[in-house]
Structure formats: C-alpha cells, structure tokens
Amino acid sequence: AQKITQTQPGMFVQEKEAVTLDCTYDTSDPSYGLFWYKQPSSGEMIFLIYQGSYDQQNATEGRYSLNFQKARKSANLVISASQLGDSAMYFCAMLFTNKLIFGTGTLLAVQP
Amino acid sequence: GAGVSQSPRYKVAKRGQDVALRCDPISGHVSLFWYQQALGQGPEFLTYFQNEAQLDKSGLPSDRFFAERPEGSVSTLKIQRTQQEDSAVYLCASSLVTGTSSYEQYFGPGTRLTVT
Numbered sequence: 001a002q003k004i005t006q007t008q009p010g011m012f013v014q015e016k017e018a019v020t021l022d023c024t025y026d027t028s029d030p031s032y033g034l035f036w037y038k039q040p041s042s043g044e045m046i047f048l049i050y051q052g053s054y055d056q057q058n059a060t061e062g063r064y065s066l067n068f069q070k071a072r073k074s075a076n077l078v079i080s081a082s083q084l085g086d087s088a089m090y091f092c093a094m095l096f097t098n099k100l101i102f103g104t105g106t107l108l109a110v111q112p
Numbered sequence: 113g114a115g116v117s118q119s120p121r122y123k124v125a126k127r128g129q130d131v132a133l134r135c136d137p138i139s140g141h142v143s144l145f146w147y148q149q150a151l152g153q154g155p156e157f158l159t160y161f162q163n164e165a166q167l168d169k170s171g172l173p174s175d176r177f178f179a180e181r182p183e184g185s186v187s188t189l190k191i192q193r194t195q196q197e198d199s200a201v202y203l204c205a206s207s208l209v210t211g212t213s214s215y216e217q218y219f220g221p222g223t224r225l226t227v228t
Contacts, residue, residue: 004154035216043201045155045219091154099145099168100205100217102154 002027002096006103013082014111020067021077021106023092033095034075036066039105040088048090051075082110114138116220118204124226125194133189133223137206144187145217146179147203155203161187194227201225 003026013019025034036048051059051066059066067076079086087110093100117136125131137144143162147155148171157171163184172179176195181187191198201224205217 037219042221043224044221045203045205047216047218050216093154097168098143098160099157099171100147100155101157104152104154 002029002032002094002101004092004094004101004103006092006106008106009104010107010109012109012111013079015084016081018078018080019082019108021079021090021092021108023075023077023103025073025075025092025094027073027094027096029096034066034068035093035095035100036064036075036077037091037093037102038086038088039091045091049077079108084110084112086110116204116206116218118202118220118223120223121221122224122226124228127194127196127227129194130190130192131194131225133191133202133225135187135189135204135206135220137185137187137204138208138218139185141206141208141218143207143209143217144181145205145207146187146189147205148173149201149203149222151200158189158202191225194225196227199225199227 005024032053034051038046049061049064051068063080065078089105091105093102119134146158149155159179160168161181176192178190201222203222204220207217
C-alpha cells in the first residue's frame, strides 16, 4: 500500500537559515510522482515542487529543492534562506492512480 | 477566475441536515478532485472526475456522501444527514492533464464544515 510518512510534527528555523523537512514514502509501483505543498493559515494548498520517480536530477524551484534519495525512499524538502512568510504547514504527497496521498504534515515556524 | 473557487467558505449545519458544497475548477481543466481534511491531518482523497465521469469514488466514507459534475465543469459534493464526524475542511482541486504522473493539482480555498 502507498504511504507517506512525515516524522516532524513541528520545526523552528531562524530567518535566512536553511531548513530540511523530512518525507519518506512507501510504494511498490516503479512509476510515481512526489509533491510538496504549503498550506498557510488561510487554508489553501499551494504547490511547491514535484519529483518524478524516473527523474535523474533533484527538482529545484527557486528557494525550494527536493533531496530525492530513491533507494532510501525519501524525498526531503529543503528551503534555503527562510523567510517569515514561509511559516506554514508543509505536506509531502505521492500521486497514486490519479489521487494524491498526503502525509500528516510538518508545521514550520520561521523566527526573526 | 484565475483559480479554483469554492463556496460557501464556511458552513455550519445541525446534525441530520443535508449540505451541498460547490467547486468551480479552473476553466478547461479536465480532472476534478475532492479531498477531506480533518483538523491537524493531511487531506484524504474522496472522489475524482474526468470531465463529467466519476472515475473513482473509493474515498467517499459512506453512502451519505455523493458528488456530481454533470456538465464537466462545476462540481457539487453533497452530504446527507450530516454527522459530527463529517466536520472537516473539504478541498476541491483541478488539473489540466490526466494519465501522467507529472500533472499538478490546483487547490481551492476549501469549505470548512462544522456539524453541531
């Protein structure tokens, strides 16, 4: 069965520092996609970054990068140069048969 | 509009009442999804439409939940005889492309349902 695990319920980071949010996944399907979404207090899910299982390079989108280690089944999100506006809930998700399977999320607090 | 819209944003229902939640996807998006997000949890899949066809409803928790998308655009999620455990945020998402693992789902702001 497909499963996403996020083991960090909450994280603190100082403004301008980098932070890594952990995500591990479980699937027997060789073809899959991994996503990270940000959910601020307003509630909307905002797409951040995508990694395909066959992608050779780690995905990057501006200050976001995905540390994809296929053998370890991990897809950690790295946010560089944290900003106060990065404070939010972050969800890792896997695409399986057209639906997203989400982890339980990590609440990130950026401190000035 | 530019994004996915949902209405109402907030809904309070007395136990036993029926509710209808509306989703307007991004124009031209083929696929539409409904998710349920309980407090402090990640969203959980409810159902999926490709155009007007409901291709997957495996996540609907009971036969009190019903979704439709009759013309392949706007969708309505209906919950009959609401129960307290139905209290959650209901998120709608749409996407342009199907059949590939790389498509992005765009989410609406959600409807927060509280059953008293």
